[in-house]
Amino acid sequence: MKLMVTDSQRCVGCQLCMFACSRRQGEVGLSEACLGVRSIGGMEKGFSVIICRACPDPPCARVCPNQALTPRQDGGVRFNPDQCIGCRNCQKACLIGAVYWDDDTQKPEICIHCGYCARFCPHGVLKLVDGEGAVK
């Protein structure tokens, strides 16, 4: 299963998805969010919804010097925090900026494509889908 953005033009910028992501991880707030919603040059232009695209050959995993990130079967990566040395290579390698950072642990926040965020998107912007169609 993979998370996808169906249409970012429908996004109203409420950030409920980000709060949901933190909440799923047992935190309240936005510190653990593995996805982001930001305006495109001011609210008047609408929003970018930046999520992990579950790349079939993820560059974040390629640049990890200690195998903390390993490709997962449906695309994207699995994260083993014990292996992570906090070098931020993964963050730099992701062109779309979908590797978020936990300032407390100094380790990346990696989307596991669970779809919890999509359950709290009131306008159908996020969706959890099967297979190849997800990579969009």
Add this chain to the structure above:
Amino acid sequence: MKQPDPLSRVLYIDLTSKRFWVRQRDDLFSRYLGGSGVATQLLLEECPPGCDPLGADNPIILAVGPLTGLYPLASKTIAMFKSPHTHNLGESHCGGRSAISIRLAGYGAIVIKGASRLPLYIAIHGNEVYFRNAASIWGLENSFTVGRVLRDNEPGSGLRSIMRIGAAGEKLVTYSSVVTESYRHFGRLGLGAVFGSKKIKGIVISGKHSLPVSDIKAYRQSYDEIYQTAVTSPLMKKYHDLGTAENVLPLNSLNGFPTMNLTSTQFKEAANISGEAFAERYLGRRLACSHCPVGCIHIAALREPYADEAYFYKTDMICYDYEPIYSLGSMLGIGDATAFLKLMEQIEIFCIDAMSTGVVLAWATEAQQHKLISTEHTLGLELKWGDAGTYMKALRLIINQPNQFYQALAKGVEYASSIYGGREFALSFGGNEMPGYHTGAAAHVGVVAGTRHSHLDNAGYSLDQKALSKGQNLTPQEMAESLVAEERWRQVLSSLVVCFFARGIYTPEKVISTLKSAGFFLSLHHLDAIGREIYQAKYRFKMQEGFSLDNLKLPSRIYETPSSSGKIDPDYVRACLTHIKKIIQE
């Protein structure tokens, strides 16, 4: 949890000495929850009696609440200050990302004191506070441009709020506003001028703290309940679909839609500026405040050709709501939606309160009709109902204040009418211009006796409509008691910083259950006592600054033009006010 709750941390910023510090104020948050309750106490602490609202002594207080960041729809920031418009309690509420940013930056409240000689903007990123030289953007009259500059110069994209002022705040117009995230405002009572007087062009605030909850499992469950109610309940449908502009047609058909300076309560062109008309012809985008699933912010897309070059267009995105439609539309006789939107856009650019501006222009129009003022005063302008182009010119003159007349208009209708006459049709209540409801006595009594002279203090307009639909005739005592009870409860909601649109979701029982997650274990009795105490504390400040229910003068226009409930009886209004005074003194 990673860290203790930062809610009780108050960030103090002194602009004069360019210093900042943090104090733990559990004493305030444990007793008054947050928001309005805590801000009132901080105002009483920090604002010297009788201070000049545009002097360095006047503090700016921003406060959020215990549910902010925890639950949806608790995303308002409460600003408190002494109002340069009413010279009394200044309280204004704003959404956008402001509340979430303050809470997740690690604060429950921010107190800004002193004044800077150098124009600056304040950047708050978590524990770091920076005073940035804003000389290069001081004088930039367009708040959208100011927002763009601050966006480009500060980190925290997606996690920040950008508050700023336009030309009105710099020029100390007493009803200038502060805008956040392009479309949300600390709209009323002149916070923009207080920013301007301190030489603050803007405040950028960002952060992503974690917040503690007492029981994560119970919290998730109560969160899901609130969320489900918010997205499925008919309670929020109105705000979701057409937005507050939905009120235009019903109020017009009820004879409650103030038109042409309240010479009428029905506007024949109402259908052109209704929520339905905007949705059909202009609605280009909807937005939400952070952590709110509703998305009540309705933005019109206005495509316009340039007159001087063929095939050359611009498209502006302009926010509309019921109150500006009333004040800049029907109140000025403007029934052309495009003309309304252009005027609205200019209001946003200058950062000036749409409601007060509309009422000021409406008074000036009638004053000119009655020959109380001439074209010498207006510098050649002939103000006429529906003439949006002339109103646009007058708006710019209010900002620039080139003569005594426009200097007077920049202080509101109460002041202007005290100089030029026409008090009987100067629609000011406690010094603040009227909101868009002529539904009956409760609407006006509610505004004049409300602590901040806002229709949202106690929703008198709603009380009128309920009584009307049930065929009830409330006694003055019943009306007074209902208004005060509602205003006391709203002190609780605004201390939790719950959006008043969500008041149907956050029932007292729901408030008690959600507060448990935030570590507050309160009973209905506690909540009631907190609401009463905050209400009294606000009135204490008001009395300290010279407010009295005894010497209020209401414009006679409200008694002349029949309301939805028929003609309003001045004796009835006086009796209501007498009862409210009794309740406050008890």
